[in-house]
Amino acid sequence: MAFTVQPAEPQGTPPTDGLLHFPASSALKLEPHLPPVASTDTTTRPDKPFVTLTFATSLDSSLSLAPGVRTTLSGPQSKAMTHYLRSRHAAILVGVGTAVADDPGLNCKIISPFVPEGVREQHPHQPRPIILDPSARWEVNAESKVIQLARLGQGLGPLVFVAKEVRSVPDERRAVVEGVGGKFVRVKSVEGEEFTWTDVLWTIKEEGLDSVMIEGGGSVINSLLSLEQGGEQELVDSVIVTIAPTWLGAGGVLVCPPRAVGKDGQPVPPVRLRDVSWHPLGEDVVLCGKILR
């Protein structure tokens, strides 16, 4: 598919339709870190989608002030960048801790500055929200933001991944989720608690979703990074982190995976990024890279 820069909106002009704006010049810099757009791409794996790990952090590695406290870290430009990422992924994944704490919308409020030739997009591309909720504790209801947005046509119905061992999901929750085109998906778990990331990603691929951005929260990011640290599985294709110029202080939800040790009990070299680039966006800086393997 050929892509061109859509010149309809001059860079820097705020949109008047409630949508966010991310300039094509900034978007181009992210391109090497994003899922391929061409369906003929041969680098994608059959067993998993393209995985982007992306979140916003403080200088002291906090995602939020405390568990359950929704905390704004991204400034307007990096928030627009996150929505650009949402426009470029088929799915967006968070843990149930985030769903409960933030009541997130998990939708996209940006029209890509790149559009296929001859096409003028009227609506943002929407990623499919995925909530990891092994024990079905998310009390999703008609007021949940993700449901409201899907009902308005401004987002998609969520896929809620619950453990096979969970006896049943309450009928009201099922009706709410299915009413907006979402569904509960059963995933094999270890003792009804954790899914393996291989199973999560395989299930996403089985749902026909070729790319996923994993946004958080702390438990999700740390468990994924600890696998990468172990070096046994290569699951994350791209890492895009917004760093905000603030310290949230002790007590926050931290990105801090357990230190990896080898079979001999000795520390193994820490995980590091390669192909790193830094992009100032407003007062924030966005770090892009790939996990060094």
Ligand SMILES: NC(=O)C1=CN([C@@H]2O[C@H](COP(=O)(O)OP(=O)(O)OC[C@H]3O[C@@H](n4cnc5c(N)ncnc54)[C@H](O)[C@@H]3O)[C@@H](O)[C@H]2O)C=CC1
């Ligand atoms: N600054 C940012 O970019 C973001 C910040 N956040 C913040 O993070 C905080 C929430 O983080 P946490 O409390 O750590 O919750 P979380 O969102 O990481 O969810 C944790 C839950 O997800 C499930 N889960 C995680 N890994 C799993 C696996 N491998 N298999 C099955 N289930 C799994 C478990 O039920 C676990 O209890 C909130 O305060 C939120 O505001 C969340 C996302 C992004």
Ligand SMILES: Nc1nc(O)c(N)c(N[C@@H]2O[C@H](COP(=O)(O)O)[C@@H](O)[C@H]2O)n1
């Ligand atoms: N990029 C980014 N910057 C921040 O400052 C944040 N707090 C987050 N959080 C993530 O975005 C979700 C909330 O936004 P929506 O309602 O979905 O638009 C939140 O749940 C986190 O996943 N991200």
